[in-house]
Structure formats: structure tokens, C-alpha cells
Amino acid sequence: MFRKLFTTGHKGRSCHEKRGYMKEKKEDRRIGRTRRLMHEALMSLIVEKGYEAVTVQDILDRADIGRSTFYAHYRDKDELLLSSFEHLRNLFEQQQQALIASMRTGQEPEVNFILELFRHTGEHQKLYKAIAGKQSGEMILKYLHRYLYNLLIEPHTLLMKNKKSPPVPVEITTHCLVSSLLSLLTWWLDNNMPYPAEKMDEIFRIMTTPTIEAAFGRKVQKNEYDKIVSRHPEGSLMAFYSHFIDSDCCPAG
Amino acid sequence: MFRKLFTTGHKGRSCHEKRGYMKEKKEDRRIGRTRRLMHEALMSLIVEKGYEAVTVQDILDRADIGRSTFYAHYRDKDELLLSSFEHLRNLFEQQQQALIASMRTGQEPEVNFILELFRHTGEHQKLYKAIAGKQSGEMILKYLHRYLYNLLIEPHTLLMKNKKSPPVPVEITTHCLVSSLLSLLTWWLDNNMPYPAEKMDEIFRIMTTPTIEAAFGRKVQKNEYDKIVSRHPEGSLMAFYSHFIDSDCCPAG
DNA sequence: ATTTTATCGAACACCATGTTCGTAATAAAA
DNA sequence: TTTTATTACGAACATGGTGTTCGATAAAAT
Numbered sequence: 001m002f003r004k005l006f007t008t009g010h011k012g013r014s015c016h017e018k019r020g021y022m023k024e025k026k027e028d029r030r031i032g033r034t035r036r037l038m039h040e041a042l043m044s045l046i047v048e049k050g051y052e053a054v055t056v057q058d059i060l061d062r063a064d065i066g067r068s069t070f071y072a073h074y075r076d077k078d079e080l081l082l083s084s085f086e087h088l089r090n091l092f093e094q095q096q097q098a099l100i101a102s103m104r105t106g107q108e109p110e111v112n113f114i115l116e117l118f119r120h121t122g123e124h125q126k127l128y129k130a131i132a133g134k135q136s137g138e139m140i141l142k143y144l145h146r147y148l149y150n151l152l153i154e155p156h157t158l159l160m161k162n163k164k165s166p167p168v169p170v171e172i173t174t175h176c177l178v179s180s181l182l183s184l185l186t187w188w189l190d191n192n193m194p195y196p197a198e199k200m201d202e203i204f205r206i207m208t209t210p211t212i213e214a215a216f217g218r219k220v221q222k223n224e225y226d227k228i229v230s231r232h233p234e235g236s237l238m239a240f241y242s243h244f245i246d247s248d249c250c251p252a253g
Numbered sequence: 254m255f256r257k258l259f260t261t262g263h264k265g266r267s268c269h270e271k272r273g274y275m276k277e278k279k280e281d282r283r284i285g286r287t288r289r290l291m292h293e294a295l296m297s298l299i300v301e302k303g304y305e306a307v308t309v310q311d312i313l314d315r316a317d318i319g320r321s322t323f324y325a326h327y328r329d330k331d332e333l334l335l336s337s338f339e340h341l342r343n344l345f346e347q348q349q350q351a352l353i354a355s356m357r358t359g360q361e362p363e364v365n366f367i368l369e370l371f372r373h374t375g376e377h378q379k380l381y382k383a384i385a386g387k388q389s390g391e392m393i394l395k396y397l398h399r400y401l402y403n404l405l406i407e408p409h410t411l412l413m414k415n416k417k418s419p420p421v422p423v424e425i426t427t428h429c430l431v432s433s434l435l436s437l438l439t440w441w442l443d444n445n446m447p448y449p450a451e452k453m454d455e456i457f458r459i460m461t462t463p464t465i466e467a468a469f470g471r472k473v474q475k476n477e478y479d480k481i482v483s484r485h486p487e488g489s490l491m492a493f494y495s496h497f498i499d500s501d502c503c504p505a506g
Numbered sequence: 507a508t509t510t511t512a513t514c515g516a517a518c519a520c521c522a523t524g525t526t527c528g529t530a531a532t533a534a535a536a
Numbered sequence: 537t538t539t540t541a542t543t544a545c546g547a548a549c550a551t552g553g554t555g556t557t558c559g560a561t562a563a564a565a566t
Contacts, residue, residue, distance in 0.1 A: 028533060030543055052305060052391070057522060066545045071524065138305070138391040168456050172440060176460060179436030180429040187428050203421050207429060210463030281564060283512055310553060319514045324555065 035073060037063040039084050042077065046130040051081070051137030081131075081140055088127050089147070092120050113151075114181070114204055118197035121185060125193065132182065133189045141182065148178045160216060168215035177208055288326060290316040292337050295330065299383040304334070304390030334384075334393055341380050342400065345373050366404075367434070367457055371450035374438060378446065385435065386442045394435065401431045413469060421468035430461055 041062035045054045056077055060067055074080045099111045121128045131140050156170050166173075181204060188200055195203070213219055294315035298307045309330055313320055327333045352364045374381045384393050409423050419426075434457060441453055448456070466472055 026534090028542065030532065034544075055522065056524090067523090068525080068527095068546080069544050072544080076523090134395075138394075141391075142387075167459050172437070172456060173460060175440050176433040176436050179432045183429050183432030184425070187425060203425060206420050206467050207426065207464045210467045211460045214459050214463045279565090281511065283563065287513075308553065309555090320554090321515085321556080321558095322513050325512080329554090 031073075034065060034069060035083075037065060038070065038073070038080055039087075042080055042084065043126060043130040046135050046137075047126075047133070048135075050135040051130075051140070078139055081137065082143065084127065085131055085140060085143060088124060088131065091124070092117070095120065112201065115197060115201040117181075118185070118188070118200045121189065122193060122197050125189065128185070129189050132185050134186060145178055145182060148181065149174055152178065156212075156216075159218075163216070163218060166215060166217045170216070173212065173215040177211065180204075180208065284326075287316075287318060287322060288336075290318060291323065291326070291333055292340075295333055295337065296379060296383040299388050299390075300379075300386065301388075303388040304383075304393070331392055334390065335396070337380065338384055338393060338396060341377060341384065344377070345370070348373065365454065368450060368454040370434075371438070371441070371453045374442065375446060375450050378442065381438070382442050385438050387439060398431055398435060401434065402427055405431065409465075409469075412471075416469070416471055419468060419470045423469070426465065426468040430464065433457075433461065 038059060041059045042054065045058050045062055049058075054077065056067075056070060059077065059080070060070055074083070096111065096113070096116060099116065103111055121132070130136060132144060153171065153174050156174050160166055160170050184200065184204055188195070291312060294312045295307065298311050298315055302311075307330065309320075309323060312330065312333070313323055327336070349364065349366075349369060352369065356364055374385070383389060385397060406424065406427050409427050413419055413423050437453065437457055441448070
């Protein structure tokens with residue numbers, strides 16, 4: 001009941017409780033259209049003026065929707081942005097699930113998480129520019145950082161299972177690697193993606209494989225992550241590295 | 254003339270044009286006091302509620318000063334924050350100049366920029382928490398990133414002088430290393446500095462020396478930066494690494 | 507003691523947020 | 537096609553914050 005939306009304290013709740021703009025069955029067509037307009041308005045405004053400078057009024061003007069309509073769907077602009085992020089994440093995770101399923105049936109040799117992230121960024125560069133580019137907001141960058149950190153801390157910890165005292169605590173290494181990864185993503189987006197995703201993956205690998213080995217105090221073998229992924233009960237995205245540079249990690253001087 | 258301060262378009266200009274709160278000769282005592290109050294108010298409010306959530310009204314309330322006084326000194330809260338940053342930077346750079354002077358007279362064996370940055374952070378943790386902690390604002394983090402990037406790009410480029418085509422472009426490596434460094438600083442501040450500055454310097458080195466060697470495609474010898482520093486005409490802070498881990502950069506597996 | 511300067515509060519115009527409500531239009535269901 | 541349900545809307549409102557101006561007061565400098 002739409003009238004219920006205006007009950008104090010229940011702001012921003014549609015009947016279906018889904019605030020991304022991916023449609024589900026039987027959702028009113030108007031809801032999908034209204035939300036798509038708001039998301040597109042926000043994404044373009046972020047790139048133009050930076051997230052913090054964007055006002056709800058700006059979004060209403062750009063999307064050409066009413067103020068009470070906005071507040072019927074979202075609590076504030078942060079919630080709108082988060083739902084854009086959830087949309088992107090769903091797209092990404094569904095794609096990775098499909099790749100992992102292919103890997104299990106032997107159709108795909110491996111899943112390379114970093115490469116897939118760069119590919120996904122290239123495919124949705126407009127959204128990624130708003131969420132991870134220089135004009136994005138600190139709130140969403142922190143959200144993205146936490147997401148990637150949570151994704152990577154477990155395989156890193158599993159790699160350390162038999163080593164009680166690495167030279168650098170795993171959570172510090174992971175924290176800094178994720179910052180580097182996001183920094184690289186931002187650089188790539190802000191410089192209009194001068195290299196293909198494959199090259200970006202290579203660059204990231206060159207910079208971080210030696211870091212992981214030095215920080216963890218052990219050499220990491222090819223396909224080690226894949227074994228972990230295969231054993232992981234939920235089949236989640238654990239393939240941080242599907243293959244590594246050969247063992248001579250320091251190029252001849 | 255104070256009255257001049259209210260001329261349209263000349264907002265936030267004191268007669269002395271200095272908006273940090275470090276006094277110079279003959280500045281009215283009231284100016285120093287007022288600015289110190291505003292800076293302290295902003296720093297404490299940032300840590301409490303995060304920079305973006307802090308309003309000018311909050312600052313006025315906390316500092317107990319008048320609205321027109323605030324706008325007589327600063328254009329907006331961003332300018333107030335930037336002047337805090339300039340103050341901190343001046344403190345840091347003066348300290349480094351003194352160390353470099355000592356190094357030249359043989360009293361100090363080397364200047365280790367990273368270690369000095371962590372030490373300085375420890376000494377001014379309140380300010381650094383506001384400027385580099387989790388509650389800081391994106392604007393100042395970008396400012397800090399750019400400052401550190403500009404500081405490090407030149408020694409990195411000098412290291413690459415004779416190598417035309419490193420595996421990773423120097424500006425990408427530097428960009429990512431600065432992101433890691435800031436991330437580590439933020440982690441350290443937000444976790445109430447569980448390790449001493451020396452340990453943080455060691456951690457950073459373990460993670461980044463192999464990265465630099467892999468990304469630059471060459472081994473970096475001890476004291477190489479020092480030689481660059483000594484030759485640099487302005488004696489600026491170029492000693493990125495004063496000494497390195499021994500040449501076996503990959504610990505035995 | 508006098509002059510200069512900084513700070514102040516009040517007033518003002520402006521802008522944005524977030525809520526409420528009745529109405530109109532659109533979509534879905536019968 | 538008609539009926540019912542739902543969504544979107546504009547106007548009105550209270551609230552809070554920004555940034556400017558001005559004359560008065562107090563503090564600092566001379």
C-alpha cells in the first residue's frame with residue numbers, strides 16, 4: 001500500500017523491499033522506471049560535480065521526479081548510492097558464480113578475481129567512475145574497501161594457516177593491498193583506461209606478488225588459490241591469484 | 254584594516270594573509286587565539302563525527318566564536334582544514350630540514366622519510382587522526398596523497414633514469430605506494446598505534462621494497478636514495494629509503 | 507590616554523532537507 | 537472495459553544551515 005510509505009519511521013520502504021533497480025516479478029513498471037531515473041541522475045551528477053557536492057534537489061531536478069517520490073523510495077542520497085553499489089555487486093558476483101561453475105565443469109581453466117574485477121570495471125565504466133573514480137564519495141570508497149577486504153582476508157588467512165607469525169600481520173597486508181588495488185582502479189578510471197584489463201591485472205600482480213611473499217614470509221605457488229577455492233564450502237570468490245609469475249620474483253638487476 | 258575584510262569578494266583575508274595559527278611578529282594576539290580555537294574545534298569535531306558531517310555552525314558553537322568572525326578569517330570549513338594541514342606540513346618539513354642539516358655535518362647517519370613520517374604522526378596524533386584517520390574528509394586525504402606523491406615521484410624517477418621501460422610505469426607504482434602508505438597510516442591511527450613507529454617503518458619496508466624492485470625492474474642498493482638526496486639542489490626530502498633489506502628479497506619458502 | 511583592530515550579535519536573504527496530505531495518473535486485476 | 541490498487545506528484549510547512557552586512561563593544565597596539 002503506497003499510502004503506508006508515508007508512515008513516520010518507515011521511510012524509503014517499497015512494498016517489495018528491493019531498492020536496486022533490477023526488476024523482480026510483478027513489480028510495478030513505474031517503480032523500475034522511477035528508480036532507474038534516480039540512479040542515472042546520481043551517476044551522472046557524481047561524475048560532474050563529485051558525490052559530496054550533489055544534493056537531493058540536484059537529483060530531483062536531473063531525474064525530473066518529485067521530492068516526496070524520492071523519499072518514498074530512499075532515506076537519503078547515501079542509500080541511493082548504496083543501492084547502486086549493490087546492483088553492481090550483484091552483477092559482478094553473478095558473473096563470478098557463472099565462471100566458477102564453468103571452472104568446475106572444466107570449461108574454464110581458472111578464475112582470476114583481479115582480472116575479472118578490471119574487466120567488470122571496463123564493462124560498467126560509467127557506474128565504476130561514479131563509485132570508484134576520483135569524484136566518488138568517501139562513504140562508498142570505504143564500503144568498497146571493506147567489501148574487497150572481506151573477500152580477500154579469508155584466502156590470505158588460509159595461506160597463512162601453517163605459519164603462526166608472518167613478518168607482517170595478514171590483516172595489515174590485506175588492508176594495504178586493497179588500498180593499492182582501489183588506487184589502481186581509480187587511476188585507471190580517471191585516466192580513461194589507457195591499458196586493457198589484462199595489462200592492469202599484470203601490473204597489479206607485478207607489484208603485489210612480491211609484497212605478499214615478503215609480508216607472508218613464504219613463497220606462493222601456482223594454482224594454490226584455486227585449490228582453496230575448490231575446497232571452500234560456498235564456492236565464493238577466493239581465487240585471488242590463479243597463477244603467479246615464475247619463482248624468480250626479482251628481475252635481474 | 255578589519256573593516257576591509259568585509260569587502261565583497263575578499264572574504265577570509267586577514268591583513269597578514271597567514272591563516273595557519275602559527276604566530277608571526279606583531280600579529281594581534283586575538284587573531285592567534287581565535288584561530289587556535291577554530292582549529293582545535295575542527296580537529297575534535299572531525300574525530301567525533303567525521304569531517305563531512307561537521308558544519309560551520311558546529312565549529313562556531315564548539316569554539317565559542319561569532320559567525321562573522323569565522324568568515325572574516327576563512328572562506329569555509331575546507332579552508333580551515335587546509336590551513337591545519339599546512340601547519341602540520343610546516344612542522345614536518347622544518348623537522349626534516351633540521352635532520353638533513355645534521356646528516357650533512359655527519360651527526361646523523363641518514364634520513365629515513367617513512368620513519369620520520371610515522372614518528373611525526375605519533376607526536377601529533379590528534380592532528381593526524383583528524384587529517385588521516387578514518388573520520389577525515391576525502392578532500393584532505395586527496396591533498397595528502399598528492400603531497401606525498403609529489404614528494405616521492407622525483408626520487409623514483411631518478412632511480413629509473415637509466416632504465417627506459419620498467420615493468421610498471423613509475424607514476425603508477427608511486428601512486429599505489431602512496432595509497433598503501435596512507436592506508437597503513439590510517440590503520441595505525443585508527444587502531445591506536447599498537448606498534449612503535451620503527452615497527453611501522455619495518456612493516457612498510459617489507460611490503461614495498463620488493464614491490465619497488467619488481468615494478469622498477471631493478472634491484473635497489475643500500476643508501477642509493479641518500480646519494481640522490483645529497484646531490485639534490487634543494488636538499489629536499491628525497492631519502493625514501495635510507496637502507497634496504499639485504500639482497501635476498503624473497504624469504505625462503 | 508587615544509587610536510586601531512578584532513570580535514560580536516542581530517538581521518537578512520537564500521537554499522536545502524524531510525514530512526504530510528489530498529489529488530491525479532498509471533498500472534494491474536477482474 | 538471497468539474497477540481497484542498503487543505510484544507519483546505539487547504545495548505547504550517547519551527546520552536548520554550558509555554567507556553577508558553593519559554598527560557597537562572590547563581588546564590590543566601605539
